[in-house]
Amino acid sequence: MVNPGLIYLLGAVLLYFTKGKLRQLLAVAISVVGLLWVYNLPVGEGMKVAFLDLDLILVSVTDMSRLTGIVFAFFGLCSVLYALVFAKKKFYVLSHIYVGSSIALVFVGDLFSFYFFWELMTISSYFLIFDRTKPITEQTSYYYFIMHLVGGISLLWGVLLNYSVTGSILLTTIEHGLPFFIVAVAIKLAFIGVHTWLPKNYSNVPLHISVLLSAFTTKAGVYALYRLLGAVSLGYAGTISAIIGVVFALKQTEARRLLSYHIISQIGYMIAGIGVGTTLGVAGGMFHLFNHILYKGLLFMVIGVVIYATGKGDLIDLGGLSKKLPFTTFCGVVASLAIAGAPFFNGYVSKLVIKSGIEDPILKWGLYIAGIGTALSFMKFMYFGFFRKREVEVNRKPTLTMKLGMGLIAGVIILIGFVPSVLESIANLETGVNYFSLGYLWESSQPILLALIIFKLAHDLIEPHEHDHVDRDIYPFVGQGVNYVGGVLSKVQNGDVSRYILWLLTTLAIVWISFLF
Helix, strand or coil: CCCCHHHHHHHHHHHHCCCHHHHHHHHHHHHHHHHHHHHCCCCEEEEEEEECCEEEEEEEECHHHHHHHHHHHHHHHHHHHHHCCCCCHHHHHHHHHHHHHHHHHHHCCEHHHHHHHHHHHHHHHHHHHCCCCCHHHHHHHHHHHHHHHHHHHHHHHHHHHHHHHHCCCECCCCCCCHHHHHHHHHHHCCCCCCCCHHHHHHCCCCHHHHHHHHHHHHHHHHHHHHHHCCCCCCHHHHHHHHHHHHHHHHCCCEHHHHHHHHHHHHHHHHHHHHHHCCHHHHHHHHHHHHHHHHHHHHHHHHHHHHHHHHCCCEHHHCCCCCCCCHHHHHHHHHHHHHHCCCCCCHHHHHHHHHHHCCCCHHHHHHHHHHHHHHHHHHHHHHHHHHHCCCCCCCCCCCCHHHHHHHHHHHHHHHHHHHCCHHHHHHHCCCCCCCCCCHHHHHHHHHHHHHHHHHHHHCHHHHCCCCCCCCCCCCHHHHHHHHHHHHHHHHCCCCHHHHHHHHHHHHHHHHHHHHHHC
């Protein structure tokens, strides 16, 4: 067996040396071949490589890794179609490295290979974001890189600690160096408190790049949570993240910032499901990873079309687009109902499995409250963006390939909503949940009905208003503190003394973090 991520990485090299229609056709062909390759992978191990005195397992397929790989590859294809007409050479090359490293990460079986592709994801996504001609993305991409560099160093430190104690590099639940793995995973999946890199970047990059980013980085973090931290109880942490993410999202008027905070909130559902540790909870968390990539990616595609057609991305400036962009509006409605957990859409399926795997009533009520906020957010998104009466000029219509990419995803969202067994068959897992019992249908409809009442009563409060976007973020101050300490140390005449002081401060920080956990 060959790791399917290598198909994308080799394809990126070919894309660098092609141009025009040939590059477009090759990009689609690579994505189609990659998807078929992932879909047909048999469960098991293969392709071991000896490196120094280690055995690197470059292919290790489980049912859940196959589930994750399929949705990564499928969305990779749809994102290529979406960007096909207006993407530049940089996007074609870097996007295939990014998607390829994400898929490769899912199918490796050892910690060092996992770390390598983890960092390759960071590097390729950094260069996707970076744009020297735009000061805002030059600044935010640097912030993104520093945050993920901290996560990467934490992961490497954890891998080395675990290996030094166990002598094993197998990709399995971690027993040693746990604090460092937690930090690495928390940053990658944008857990509340270390989430600040996400809205800063996803709302400022070109529309097709934000579509791509929405699917992979945080979901790689969720997959790492599933593989590495399965023994850590994080149910309450996930529920808190789900609620706080919703609160932040409701305050936004810029559509991509609203969607960014809802990534954080929906990741909370996955953390809660995987964190409770029950069979249904873990299955629901991984199902939600699959479903979230589809509906959140589609939502970013929808607002991308709006920006492409009108040049506007703030809900304050939008409205009246339902008649001018009917297909885009339809896709927006489908994705909004899916993320809200409405029956007969894919989000309903995975949220139901998560809740079926949770027995703690506090966690259930927390996710119930988050569900009300989610439904309210997307009523705001769709009504003020598309349905309220307002004349917004549409300068150009979405391309055929943009519609194709959105249509494929919308179709799968609806298919899973009506036939949940599709997910179960891919994951080779029977949940035993009766998805269409009247009790479940009514329970899942309640948050949407309550949100509708709140939206009607508090319309004036929810309506987008002009306000300053303030990111409450301590990390720039931390960075300034590090620079200050570095400046002081640079003035110390004796270089050995300077190094010893820096070593002492680093050791104290590591010891302090270890005691916290």
